[in-house]
Amino acid sequence: MHLSRRNFLRSVSVGAAAATSMRLLLPAWSSATVFEPVRRREPGGPIHLDNNENVYGPSAKTAAAIRAALGSVNRYPFQEYDALVEQIANLHSVKPEQVMLGCGSTEILRLAAAAFLGPGKPLIQPSPTFEAMEHYARSAGAEVVSVPLTLTFAHDLDTMLARTAASGTLVYICNPNNPTASLTPRKDIDTFIGKLPDTTYVLIDEAYHHYAGKSAMYASFLDRPVDNPRIIVSRTFSKIYGLAGLRLGYGIAATTTAKQMNSYATLDNVNGVVVRGAIAALDDAASVTEFIKRNEDVRQEFFNQAMARMLKPIDSHTNFVMMNTHHPAEQVIEHFRKNNVLIGRRFPAMDSYIRVSFGTPGDMAAFWRVWDLLPFAKSHMQH
Ligand SMILES: Cc1ncc(COP(=O)(O)O)c(C=O)c1O
Incomplete structure (x- = not known):
């Protein structure tokens, strides 16, 4: 049976009164004309707050490049592929x-x-985290060591260090x-890397880099690289x-490491449409800034709404948030589903928490309307 990405993520993870009295502050955004019409959802379809996507879709310039690319989909995209690699390298x-x-x-x-990874070469990962790495580790026949996050929801790097194997390890951060x-x-990750045996590789997943903001705690390993051939x-x-x-992503590593990894890649694994779109997207810094701003505004408003209900979400550095409901997550997810709002899947390691992706201000207003219909919501409300 074909195992879709969504299904494998699921299979791995198995293991109103106040709202009406509160005005939802809708932010005034600047250059809305930069964007295509908002691709919110199918008419009558559910509101998607479940997959941490960018609700506004690609920028207008990126979308135009994608449309233009349709004219040459009969050709292999070799030149564009090289151009994109060069652009990323320069960046x-x-x-x-x-x-x-x-x-x-x-x-x-x-x-x-x-x-x-492989037999005797374990994956060391935090728990909970994005499950794809675990899935691939198991396919490679590797043991998976899941180390719970600390009380501040950081990686427990001391325990992760203690679990590395002399025979070789991949650490997922x-x-x-x-x-x-x-x-x-x-700084904690730097100290950790400094102590690792040189049989250990570290993959640093910066999928949400742009949303992390200017926290003093954060610096990308691409913006501030370390001289270590085992960092990816x-x-x-x-x-x-x-x-x-x-479907497009990229990795950066030392030349020898990249060569070793690339030998397992599907040849010509990336399509010409997305390559042309990506070239335009990387050139469109103004849209990136605008997307970040929109996310920050919606994130701030989410925390305002949560606080008004005496809720304490985990501080968010991304385009989604994790929040303790103090009730079984499964039931809360189902309540939202019945009310046409899809929120994130269950994370068994944090079974009373829900993960909510940030949508448009309108989507988030709908989220709070549905939240306030929960039988237990009233007890948290401010009077
Ligand atoms: C942390 C993390 N890494 C990687 C991915 C996968 O992203 P992609 O769509 O590039 O495969 C996701 C997707 O949600 C993610 O949350």
Whole structure:
């Protein structure tokens, strides 16, 4: 049976009164004309707050490049592929040989698993985290060591260090982390890397980099690289660039590491439409800034609404938030589903928490309307 990405994520993870009295503050955004019409949802379909996508979709310039690309889909995209690799290399001041493209950044995770994991070479990962790495590790026959996050929802780096194996290990660091939207301080990761045996590879997943903001705790390993051939950084076009449906991600590593990983990649794994879209997206800094601003405004308003209800979500450094409902998450998810709002899947390690992706201000107003219909919501409300 074909196992879709969504299904494998599920299979791995199995293991109103106040609202009406509160005015939802809708932010005044600047250059709305930069954007295509908002691609919210199918008429009558559910509101999607479930997959941490960019609700506004690609920018107008990116969308135009994608439409133009349709005229040459009969040709292999070799030249454009090289142009994109070069553009990414320039962006991060690395050599083109250090850049790997993937069918989503999930493919970069798969390449790392294929190259560095196997029997006797365990994956060390935080828990909970994005489940794809675990899936690929198991496919490679590797043991998976899941280390619970600390009380501040950071990676427990001391325990992760203690679990590395002399025979070789891949450590997965997801920063900011999905599903908790939390940060692990950069200085702690640097100290951790400094202590690792040189048989250990580290994959740093920066899927949500653009949303992390200017926290003193955070610095990307692409913006502030360390001189270590065993560090791999992954990024995606699925989030800030709004291209989740076209599947593109990339990884950056030392030339030898990239070569080793790339030997497991599907040849010509990336399609010409998304490559042309990505070239335009990387050139469109104004839209990235606008998307970040919109997310910040919606995030701030979410916290205002939560506080008014005496709720305490985990501090979010991403385009989603994790919040303790103090009730079984499964029931809360089902309540939202029945009310036409899809929120994130269950994370068994945090069974009373829900993960909510940020949508448009209107989507979020709908979220709170449905929240206030929960039988237990009233007890949290401010009077
Ligand atoms: C932390 C993290 N890494 C990677 C991915 C996969 O992204 P892509 O669409 O690039 O495969 C996701 C998707 O939600 C994610 O949350």
